[in-house]
Amino acid sequence: MIDALGVPQSVLLLGGTSEIGLAIVDRYLDRRPVRVVLAGRPSERLDSAVARLTARATRVDTVDFDAKDLASQQTALQQSFSAGDIDVAIVAFGVLGDQPAPENDPATAAHLATVNFTAAMNVGIILARAMRRQGHGVIVALSSVAAVRPRHSNFIYGATKAGMDAFYRGLADSLDGSGVDVLVVRAGPVRTRMTAHLPDRPLTSSPEAVAAAVTEAVWRRRTVLWTPRSMRIIAWIIRLLPRRLLRKVP
Amino acid sequence: MTESRMLTGWGRTAPSAARVITGADDEALIAAVLGAGPRGLLARGSGRAYGDVAQNAGGVIVDMTRRARIVSWDARQGVVTVESGVTLDRLLRTVVPAGWCLPVIPGTGHVTVGGAIAADVHGKNHGSQGGFGAHVLAFDLLTGNGSVRTATPGSEVFQATVGGMGLTGVVLRATLRLIPVTTAWVRVTRQRAGRLDSVLAGLMTADHAVAWLDLSRTGARTGRGVLTLGSPAEPDELPPGTDPLAYAAVRSSPALAVPVSPLFRPQVIGAANSVIYRRAPSVPRSVARPMADYFFPLDRVIAWNRAYGRGGFVQYQFVLPHDAAETLHRVITMLASADRGVSLAVLKRLGPGGSGLLSFPTAGWTLAADLPACTALADRLDRLDRLVAGAGGRVYLAKDARLRPDVLTAMYPKLARFRAVRRALDPAGIFTSDLARRLSL
Numbered sequence: 001m002i003d004a005l006g007v008p009q010s011v012l013l014l015g016g017t018s019e020i021g022l023a024i025v026d027r028y029l030d031r032r033p034v035r036v037v038l039a040g041r042p043s044e045r046l047d048s049a050v051a052r053l054t055a056r057a058t059r060v061d062t063v064d065f066d067a068k069d070l071a072s073q074q075t076a077l078q079q080s081f082s083a084g085d086i087d088v089a090i091v092a093f094g095v096l097g098d099q100p101a102p103e104n105d106p107a108t109a110a111h112l113a114t115v116n117f118t119a120a121m122n123v124g125i126i127l128a129r130a131m132r133r134q135g136h137g138v139i140v141a142l143s144s145v146a147a148v149r150p151r152h153s154n155f156i157y158g159a160t161k162a163g164m165d166a167f168y169r170g171l172a173d174s175l176d177g178s179g180v181d182v183l184v185v186r187a188g189p190v191r192t193r194m195t196a197h198l199p200d201r202p203l204t205s206s207p208e209a210v211a212a213a214v215t216e217a218v219w220r221r222r223t224v225l226w227t228p229r230s231m232r233i234i235a236w237i238i239r240l241l242p243r244r245l246l247r248k249v250p
Numbered sequence: 251m252t253e254s255r256m257l258t259g260w261g262r263t264a265p266s267a268a269r270v271i272t273g274a275d276d277e278a279l280i281a282a283v284l285g286a287g288p289r290g291l292l293a294r295g296s297g298r299a300y301g302d303v304a305q306n307a308g309g310v311i312v313d314m315t316r317r318a319r320i321v322s323w324d325a326r327q328g329v330v331t332v333e334s335g336v337t338l339d340r341l342l343r344t345v346v347p348a349g350w351c352l353p354v355i356p357g358t359g360h361v362t363v364g365g366a367i368a369a370d371v372h373g374k375n376h377g378s379q380g381g382f383g384a385h386v387l388a389f390d391l392l393t394g395n396g397s398v399r400t401a402t403p404g405s406e407v408f409q410a411t412v413g414g415m416g417l418t419g420v421v422l423r424a425t426l427r428l429i430p431v432t433t434a435w436v437r438v439t440r441q442r443a444g445r446l447d448s449v450l451a452g453l454m455t456a457d458h459a460v461a462w463l464d465l466s467r468t469g470a471r472t473g474r475g476v477l478t479l480g481s482p483a484e485p486d487e488l489p490p491g492t493d494p495l496a497y498a499a500v501r502s503s504p505a506l507a508v509p510v511s512p513l514f515r516p517q518v519i520g521a522a523n524s525v526i527y528r529r530a531p532s533v534p535r536s537v538a539r540p541m542a543d544y545f546f547p548l549d550r551v552i553a554w555n556r557a558y559g560r561g562g563f564v565q566y567q568f569v570l571p572h573d574a575a576e577t578l579h580r581v582i583t584m585l586a587s588a589d590r591g592v593s594l595a596v597l598k599r600l601g602p603g604g605s606g607l608l609s610f611p612t613a614g615w616t617l618a619a620d621l622p623a624c625t626a627l628a629d630r631l632d633r634l635d636r637l638v639a640g641a642g643g644r645v646y647l648a649k650d651a652r653l654r655p656d657v658l659t660a661m662y663p664k665l666a667r668f669r670a671v672r673r674a675l676d677p678a679g680i681f682t683s684d685l686a687r688r689l690s691l
């Protein structure tokens with residue numbers, strides 16, 4: 001159960017090596033020991049995440065999870081719920097797919113769509129069903145500002161996130177009254193492994209800052225979180241700008 | 251009737267969904283217990299417990315409030331048998347005019363007899379009368395295999411159910427012992443006390459005693475307060491022409507239409523506290539008041555809990571042994587500096603504990619502090635849990651919504667026995683709650 005002050009007993013991270021995801025887990029562990037399930041592909045990074053969390057969690061389990069392999073996800077999620085209720089499930093897997101590569105290669109673009117959108121939707125449906133049965137729980141879906149404001153350097157990524165973003169908002173509505181909440185996190189640029197090779201853009205934040213905002217929004221039972229908060233206003237202003245001007249923005 | 255509903259406790263935090271069965275007779279309840287799915291079943295009374303103790307996420311909740319008949323009533327002996335969904339207020343309306351009263355009355359008349367047994371509730375007179383369970387002569391308990399057992403004091407089933415938070419089964423009916431009264435009025439004496447120590451001393455001076463505390467001051471004035479002492483009023487003290495035994499229920503005004511949670515800021519609370527304190531008499535002053543006004547001051551406003559807005563509030567109620575006065579000072583100081591302040595703080599004295607294995611009361615001081623919920627409160631209350639447990643105290647589960655699970659065994663030394671009785675009574679684990687899951691009870 002998530003308690004009255006937003007402290008959960010168990011957290012499932014889908015995309016077990018996601019830096020933002022792990023920062024959220026850490027943020028919860030700063031408060032109290034919780035049970036953690038990391039779902040991801042077996043890797044050294046996953047092992048080191050397990051090793052690091054084990055000291056602070058009541059228990060850390062791993063589950064084989066491959067975002068590309070849709071058919072295996074039902075089983076992976078069943079395993080994730082086998083040790084008891086999941087209070088917070090974080091959908092954190094995703095690929096950035098630096099353009100222009102996907103622009104010139106439909107296969108790469110399709111891969112992005114599979115991981116960022118199709119798998120996220122597949123997982124969301126399975127999670128919703130499991131949590132409905134529990135009568136409580138929160139699904140945190142890591143979307144992106146790019147879902148609302150695709151730039152021409154990342155519009156394919158943005159398109160996949162837009163699909164995911166719309167799906168999870170709809171899911172939130174469909175779960176009204178079920179005890180299950182959905183939080184869609186529209187993060188601006190975050191300094192992570194995935195973006196380390198890119199220059200810092202304005203308003204770049206850290207995984208820790210995103211995690212702090214997420215845990216607060218989970219407690220407030222919000223549906224959409226913009227982080228940093230100013231992103232929301234910027235996205236809104238940009239929507240009013242003429243397209244011709246926008247094209248100049250990289 | 252069954253419907254899916256979102257439920258919370260009185261603090262309106264941590265909602266969860268359950269299938270709610272209302273108004274069922276014994277047969278339907280037995281069928282519900284036998285047909286309970288993997289998420290189990292739990293009885294719920296008026297939902298006056300503050301936290302998640304009357305919630306069962308994904309499972310079945312049986313709403314007992316429609317089962318509110320008075321089954322039999324012996325006005326000569328002062329013994330009454332009721333269905334467990336009857337509220338204490340309703341019961342008082344029946345018995346007081348005949349010259350009888352409940353020996354133990356909590357701070358609201360809306361609680362049901364089932365809820366009062368399940369939490370072994372205490373009144374302002376715990377030192378002389380003990381908990382609610384001490385006056386229960388017998389009850390019928392619907393257990394996990396669908397059978398109904400009658401439990402009497404001294405039996406393990408009785409001890410596990412009194413204070414057992416609904417986790418042993420559903421109390422269907424209970425027989426209660428009453429005490430005689432000559433009037434339906436209470437002589438209420440109020441006086442302010444400038445320091446915590448004088449509040450504590452004042453609480454020792456009467457059978458019925460409670461203190462409102464001002465937790466907005468710092469330094470020596472932290473914990474100054476207003477004492478309210480009560481004793482039965484004699485007929486000659488009542489306003490002329492009053493029928494001495496007429497029970498007047500609290501006249502309540504409707505719910506606040508708008509949440510005033512923005513007002514719950516330390517500065518505003520501080521100003522309000524000063525007014526309350528200054529308006530209280532500096533020397534003892536007594537008046538006769540209708541008993542409901544005295545016992546249920548908060549019932550004057552319907553649904554006052556909504557004033558806290560969407561975030562809700564938590565009540566932190568703990569008891570510390572009398573010799574832990576220093577810890578009491580520390581805890582009060584730490585509460586007083588909570589980020590969003592303490593909107594209400596009430597201090598009482600408790601006598602020795604009763605037979606309930608999970609009952610809250612033990613001899614000492616009990617403070618109940620209402621705190622507007624915010625995530626920053628989590629760490630602060632976790633630290634207080636440690637202090638309270640370390641000094642031999644405990645937190646009241648009927649109020650709890652966020653306890654650190656690892657201090658539970660220290661706070662409730664009879665927990666192992668409770669678990670054993672519960673396992674024997676309900677091997678399939680039918681009866682469960684959000685609190686039970688959260689604390690791995």
Ligand SMILES: Cc1cc2nc3c(=O)[nH]c(=O)nc-3n(C[C@H](O)[C@H](O)[C@H](O)COP(=O)(O)OP(=O)(O)OC[C@H]3O[C@@H](n4cnc5c(N)ncnc54)[C@H](O)[C@@H]3O)c2cc1C
Pocket residue numbers: 260292293294295296297298299300303304314334335355356357358360361362363364365366368369370371372373374414415416417419420421422548648649683
């Ligand atoms: C304003 C206010 C003042 C209060 N003052 C006091 C006080 O002075 N002293 C005190 O001790 N408490 C006090 N309380 C707390 C309250 O008395 C307890 O929480 C009580 O248990 C609430 O009863 P309820 O009928 O609302 O039960 P609920 O809140 O619905 O349920 C509480 C527990 O009782 C169980 N339960 C209910 N009915 C049954 C049944 N038929 N069979 C088995 N289990 C059952 C539930 O499963 C749950 O575990 C106060 C609460 C409020 C809101």
